[in-house]
Amino acid sequence: MSRLIAAGDVEDLARGCALLGAGGGGDTSVGRLMMLQAIGDFGPVTLVGVDELDPDALVMPCGMVGAPTVATEKFESGDEGARLRQEVERLRGEPVACLMPAEIGGSNGLLPFVWAARLSLPVLDADGMGRAFPEIPQVAMHLAGISPSPAVMTDERGNVAVFRACSGAWLERLERATAVEFGGSAASTEYCMTAGEARRAAIHGSVTRALGIGKLRLGGEGNLVDELVIRAGGFILLFGKVADVERRTSGGFVRGSVVVEGTGSDAGRLLRLELQNENLVAFEGGELRACVPDLISVVDVETGDAISTERLRYGQRVAVLGLPCDPLWRTEGGLGLVGPRAFGYDLDYQPIEELVDADR
Amino acid sequence: MPTGEYRIGVDVGGTNTDAVLLDLSGEVVAKAKVPTTLDVEGGISAALESVLVASGLDADRVSHLMLGTTHATNAVLERRQLGRVAVVRIGAPATRAVRPLFGWPEPLRAALSAGEVIVGGGMELDGRELAPFDVEALRRFLASCASRLDAVAVTSVFAPVCADHELRAEELVRAELGDCPVSLSHRVGSMGLLERENATVLNAALQGVAERVVDGLQRALHTLGLDPVPYFAQNDGTLMSLDYARRFPILTIGSGPANSIRGAALLAGVADAIVVDVGGTSTDIGVVARGFPRESSQGVEIGGVRTNFRMPDLITLALGGGSLVVSEDGRLRVGPESVGFALPEKGLVFGGQTFTLTDAGVARGRMHLGSERLPAWCAGPAGEALARVDAEVTAAIDRMKLRRGDRPVVAVGGGSELLPDEIPGATEVLRPPHFDVANAVGAATGAVSGQVDRVYRFPSGGREQALEAAKEEAGRQAVLAGADPGGLSVVELEEIPLAYLPGGAVRLRVKVIGPLPDGASTSVPSGSCREGERSR
Numbered sequence: 001m002s003r004l005i006a007a008g009d010v011e012d013l014a015r016g017c018a019l020l021g022a023g024g025g026g027d028t029s030v031g032r033l034m035m036l037q038a039i040g041d042f043g044p045v046t047l048v049g050v051d052e053l054d055p056d057a058l059v060m061p062c063g064m065v066g067a068p069t070v071a072t073e074k075f076e077s078g079d080e081g082a083r084l085r086q087e088v089e090r091l092r093g094e095p096v097a098c099l100m101p102a103e104i105g106g107s108n109g110l111l112p113f114v115w116a117a118r119l120s121l122p123v124l125d126a127d128g129m130g131r132a133f134p135e136i137p138q139v140a141m142h143l144a145g146i147s148p149s150p151a152v153m154t155d156e157r158g159n160v161a162v163f164r165a166c167s168g169a170w171l172e173r174l175e176r177a178t179a180v181e182f183g184g185s186a187a188s189t190e191y192c193m194t195a196g197e198a199r200r201a202a203i204h205g206s207v208t209r210a211l212g213i214g215k216l217r218l219g220g221e222g223n224l225v226d227e228l229v230i231r232a233g234g235f236i237l238l239f240g241k242v243a244d245v246e247r248r249t250s251g252g253f254v255r256g257s258v259v260v261e262g263t264g265s266d267a268g269r270l271l272r273l274e275l276q277n278e279n280l281v282a283f284e285g286g287e288l289r290a291c292v293p294d295l296i297s298v299v300d301v302e303t304g305d306a307i308s309t310e311r312l313r314y315g316q317r318v319a320v321l322g323l324p325c326d327p328l329w330r331t332e333g334g335l336g337l338v339g340p341r342a343f344g345y346d347l348d349y350q351p352i353e354e355l356v357d358a359d360r
Numbered sequence: 361m362p363t364g365e366y367r368i369g370v371d372v373g374g375t376n377t378d379a380v381l382l383d384l385s386g387e388v389v390a391k392a393k394v395p396t397t398l399d400v401e402g403g404i405s406a407a408l409e410s411v412l413v414a415s416g417l418d419a420d421r422v423s424h425l426m427l428g429t430t431h432a433t434n435a436v437l438e439r440r441q442l443g444r445v446a447v448v449r450i451g452a453p454a455t456r457a458v459r460p461l462f463g464w465p466e467p468l469r470a471a472l473s474a475g476e477v478i479v480g481g482g483m484e485l486d487g488r489e490l491a492p493f494d495v496e497a498l499r500r501f502l503a504s505c506a507s508r509l510d511a512v513a514v515t516s517v518f519a520p521v522c523a524d525h526e527l528r529a530e531e532l533v534r535a536e537l538g539d540c541p542v543s544l545s546h547r548v549g550s551m552g553l554l555e556r557e558n559a560t561v562l563n564a565a566l567q568g569v570a571e572r573v574v575d576g577l578q579r580a581l582h583t584l585g586l587d588p589v590p591y592f593a594q595n596d597g598t599l600m601s602l603d604y605a606r607r608f609p610i611l612t613i614g615s616g617p618a619n620s621i622r623g624a625a626l627l628a629g630v631a632d633a634i635v636v637d638v639g640g641t642s643t644d645i646g647v648v649a650r651g652f653p654r655e656s657s658q659g660v661e662i663g664g665v666r667t668n669f670r671m672p673d674l675i676t677l678a679l680g681g682g683s684l685v686v687s688e689d690g691r692l693r694v695g696p697e698s699v700g701f702a703l704p705e706k707g708l709v710f711g712g713q714t715f716t717l718t719d720a721g722v723a724r725g726r727m728h729l730g731s732e733r734l735p736a737w738c739a740g741p742a743g744e745a746l747a748r749v750d751a752e753v754t755a756a757i758d759r760m761k762l763r764r765g766d767r768p769v770v771a772v773g774g775g776s777e778l779l780p781d782e783i784p785g786a787t788e789v790l791r792p793p794h795f796d797v798a799n800a801v802g803a804a805t806g807a808v809s810g811q812v813d814r815v816y817r818f819p820s821g822g823r824e825q826a827l828e829a830a831k832e833e834a835g836r837q838a839v840l841a842g843a844d845p846g847g848l849s850v851v852e853l854e855e856i857p858l859a860y861l862p863g864g865a866v867r868l869r870v871k872v873i874g875p876l877p878d879g880a881s882t883s884v885p886s887g888s889c890r891e892g893e894r895s896r
Binding site: 030036070072073074076079157158183184241317 | 451452453454455456457458459462463482484485486488490491517518520551552553554654666673758759760761856
């Protein structure tokens with residue numbers, strides 16, 4: 001049951017992707033405009049479910065790799081997707097049937113639509129993360145044993161680089177270094193696969209989920225709680241005000257912590273978020289309240305827009321939300337790749353539903 | 361040349377034009393409030409004349425004049441008097457996925473665009489060329505719209521890192537079009553190409569408005585025999601020279617609330633407080649931190665266009681002295697409609713027929729004005745209306761605080777007597793003298809400032825060097841804006857690390873202020889902005 005993604009859907013999708021970015025994934029404001037222009041110039045994009053594709057059809061996951069800050073200054077020419085597709089088709093000797101967001105969180109949830117509109121290709125209602133993660137191999141396809149190679153990167157000038165890496169970790173190193181040479185960000189595709197493989201190797205329904213979440217508007221605290229629980233299975237961790245932000249860079253990543261001080265009915269409570277590009281762990285009074293791979297998102301209480309870790313500032317009035325991750329990430333393999341210890345936190349993963357229940 | 365004893369601050373608001381005349385110590389000698397007029401000079405002349413007459417001083421004793429004005433804001437909102445802008449982006453082949461002015465309200469775009477182009481060029485984050493600057497493409501574009509343009513706006517990719525291509529474009533415009541105003545993005549906004557481009561285009565479109573205001577002001581001064589050194593108020597609560605204002609009219613947008621916040625702090629003698637400015641139609645709640653208005657961390661929309669230049673952080677409530685108090689289906693409603701400037705005719709206490717918040721204030725003994733006795737039925741609704749005001753203001757004050765703990769609240773503006781004497785979360789409610797002209801006082805007492813907001817890379821332990829370079833550039837901007845090079849000090853320094861960029865790149869925001877050049881003292885609330893830099 002395919003559906004068309006038209007100009008009227010862009011705002012919802014962008015809001016949903018921002019929230020699923022869990023603080024990372026890159027600012028969606030430019031992606032939103034790129035998508036509106038592409039749909040305006042080339043027409044709406046067809047969103048397909050995996051069951052509508054021939055099992056042998058080639059799926060091309062894609063997005064941007066590099067620094068989100070660079071992408072707000074030097075963004076796409078719009079032709080990058082065409083070059084990725086051309087190179088993949090040359091390497092594989094078969095046509096690309098559809099694009100797929102490698103990462104639904106942040107601007108990478110929107111970019112495949114910018115390219116798909118130009119290419120008149122559909123987009124698969126799926127992604128590799130169900131959220132945003134910092135590294136290329138932190139995707140469902142990696143767990144499913146799909147090869148990331150050959151991976152292709154291109155910049156706005158027309159440079160194309162092909163990688164055949166011996167592991168996901170090597171691909172991460174090589175692509176990251178190449179992105180720096182390209183000027184800090186570049187377009188890329190990894191883990192190309194057939195629709196048959198995608199059936200078990202991707203996280204499905206991601207685009208529909210983002211659209212549903214993006215439709216939510218803040219109409220008072222109670223309203224949002226109910227809507228989130230119904231639509232996304234999520235929880236409100238705290239309503240409050242950003243009271244302290246401590247941020248630093250190390251190894252090219254933003255790290256730090258943020259304290260949110262409860263207001264209104266949450267007055268007197270303090271929630272501390274640990275962040276590394278994304279919001280990864282939430283503590284309250286030394287107790288764990290939520291942790292990666294579950295999603296922790298901070299939204300502006302007035303607009304309902306998600307606030308990325310780079311934009312968190314003193315004094316913002318926010319709601320901190322917790323959303324359960326895809327069940328795939330809760331397996332042993334999933335937690336090994338993206339659990340708290342994969343990010344250097346010495347603690348065991350506990351599902352957000354249990355942490356919230358224990359609190360009640 | 362005037363003898364340097366007095367200065368005048370003027371604030372042109374939507375309804376009223378306020379003026380104050382201050383002596384060297386910052387004491388208010390005279391003040392005036394007159395209706396704002398459509399033409400530039402009318403209201404300003406009337407306000408200047410009133411304070412001069414009230415003070416009984418000779419015109420030649422006024423050495424400085426500071427003007428805060430909403431002309432630029434209104435020109436954008438009403439799409440009046442905007443110049444035609446040739447919009448140039450240097451960045452192809454990158455950035456073509458979003459055209460210049462894409463997503464703008466169509467009427468505004470139609471009112472100010474003389475044409476848009478993306479030419480080859482721009483920089484990378486590390487200062488390398490993204491692509492060679494396509495001079496020929498720019499020349500062709502300028503020729504195609506030369507007959508209909510009033511100004512040129514140039515935005516190049518990563519101009520906050522390296523502005524070479526913007527500077528070369530400016531040279532080309534000078535060579536091709538002569539003395540045409542050119543706005544370069546690296547002087548207007550910071551990182552974020554589209555928001556910076558939007559701000560630069562608005563700045564270019566406002567050049568003519570700035571000229572008209574400057575000319576109008578100069579004519580008004582001439583007519584009154586005044587010969588002060590004139591300054592314009594900026595939206596960070598500081599001042600700039602007329603020449604600087606001609607080039608950067610966009611910096612006047614938001615200067616009204618900024619002046620009011622700064623003036624309130626000065627009049628109350630505090631450097632850190634929450635300021636509540638109650639006007640006729642609306643109430644602005646802002647924060648003064650170390651003597652300056654706190655800036656908004658979010659991008660701001662002006663006339664439906666997203667920009668990223670600095671603005672004071674404000675919460676605006678639709679409550680003021682003229683707000684209507686209406687009973688609807690047994691429920692009481694306060695605002696958002698207001699009788700505005702017609703309050704002295706329409707309010708019940710003035711013999712009119714409309715129940716306003718001012719009437720409620722008088723009924724409950726908070727305000728003392730007008731002459732008419734209020735009907736007995738007023739008492740109940742008046743109490744309820746004021747309770748509504750108290751609750752909304754209290755909530756907004758709490759939302760503006762940065763940290764836990766009570767803060768002093770300074771109440772200013774013509775309608776501020778509506779506010780209660782005690783507010784939860786406030787250590788005290790300060791009602792300084794001359795609270796009704798705090799904005800004009802703020803304009804009159806500003807220092808001159810310069811600011812940079814750029815990305816710096818430092819390969820090997822060069823962080824200190826980057827900081828020095830940023831401070832130096834901010835100081836240079838302050839001097840360009842009219843500050844005395846002798847008394848510069850850094851009042852704000854913020855480092856924002858950038859993700860996914862190994863090797864150390866940082867966005868630095870630095871603000872430097874300096875005194876007015878000929879020694880006229882700039883009154884600064886005690887313990888405020890002279891205490892060196894702030895880092896977070």
